[in-house]
Amino acid sequence: MITVSPSSKIAGAVCTLMLLAMGGCASYQYGSAALFPSGIRTVYVPFVRNDTYRFDLGPQLTEALVDEIERRTPYKVVGNPNADTTLQCVITDQSKVVLTETSSDDPRALDTAIYVAANWTTRDGQRLMQNSLASYEADQIGFSQSARFVPEAGQSIDTANHAAIELLARRIVSQMEARW
Numbered sequence: 630m631i632t633v634s635p636s637s638k639i640a641g642a643v644c645t646l647m648l649l650a651m652g653g654c655a656s657y658q659y660g661s662a663a664l665f666p667s668g669i670r671t672v673y674v675p676f677v678r679n680d681t682y683r684f685d686l687g688p689q690l691t692e693a694l695v696d697e698i699e700r701r702t703p704y705k706v707v708g709n710p711n712a713d714t715t716l717q718c719v720i721t722d723q724s725k726v727v728l729t730e731t732s733s734d735d736p737r738a739l740d741t742a743i744y745v746a747a748n749w750t751t752r753d754g755q756r757l758m759q760n761s762l763a764s765y766e767a768d769q770i771g772f773s774q775s776a777r778f779v780p781e782a783g784q785s786i787d788t789a790n791h792a793a794i795e796l797l798a799r800r801i802v803s804q805m806e807a808r809w
Contacts, residue, residue: 635739637769638708643736643749649682651787653743657796658704664711665702665704665805665806665807666757666805668713668806669704669713669714669751670705670713671702671704671705671706671707671709671712671713671714671717672698672704672705672706672707672712672713672714672716672749673706673707673708673709673710673711673712673714673715673716674694674695674698674706674715674716675693675710675715675717676688676691677690677691677694677718677720678719678720678722679719679725680721680722681721681722681746682718683723683775683790684724684789686720686723686743687703687720688732689790689791689794690718690720690745690797690798691718691796693794693795693797693798694716694718694762694798694801694802696798697798697801697802698716698727698805701785701802702802702805705779711752712752713751713752714749714752714753714757715749715750716747716748716749716801716805717743717747717748717749718747718748718801719745719746719747719769719773720743720745720767721743721744721745721746722742722743722744723738723742723743723744723790724741724742725740725741725742726739726740726741726742727739727805728777734782736756737779737780737781738777738778738779739777739779739786739789739791740776740777740778740789741775741776741778741786741789741791741793742773742774742776743774743775743776743790743793743794743797744748744771744773745771745772745773745784745801746769746770746771746772746803746806747769747770747771747772748768748769748770749804749805750761753797755794757805758770758804759804770795770804772800772801772804774793774796774797774800775792775793776790776792776796777789778791796800
């Protein structure tokens with residue numbers, strides 16, 4: 630006859646509870662995939678519309694967004710409008726402000742700023758990108774990014790715009806992360 634001590638019963642109960650608890654963790658995600666909504670495999674990024682006079686900003690932002698999505702998310706960017714989701718962006722404005730001038734009124738340091746409206750939706754029109762500062766009824770989320778440049782140091786507005794676009798792409802893709 631086998632006798633079971635009370636401490637063995639407690640140990641058995643603890644093991645059973647641990648096995649049950651581990652079974653509940655089956656859907657746990659880890660790595661970068663845990664940061665983004667699940668159930669999405671593909672993202673369509675149409676050409677970024679540019680409402681400014683600087684014609685080169687749209688292609689630059691489109692390329693930066695595609696690179697950032699491919700690098701940081703578990704999603705695949707596709708050229709098919711029937712993808713799981715669509716990320717649409719519009720460059721609404723670009724400005725340049727002189728910060729300091731020389732004694733002969735030549736600009737010494739300037740800031741450039743780029744403004745973008747973005748919207749990430751599913752195939753059936755459900756919005757995925759949310760901003761805690763904007764109302765839920767807003768169709769798009771606004772982003773802006775500035776960059777400083779100094780012409781005397783050999784910097785140009787083109788290099789500053791490129792830096793601003795790279796930062797904008799990072800911020801837009803960061804907004805694609807799932808909310809806690």
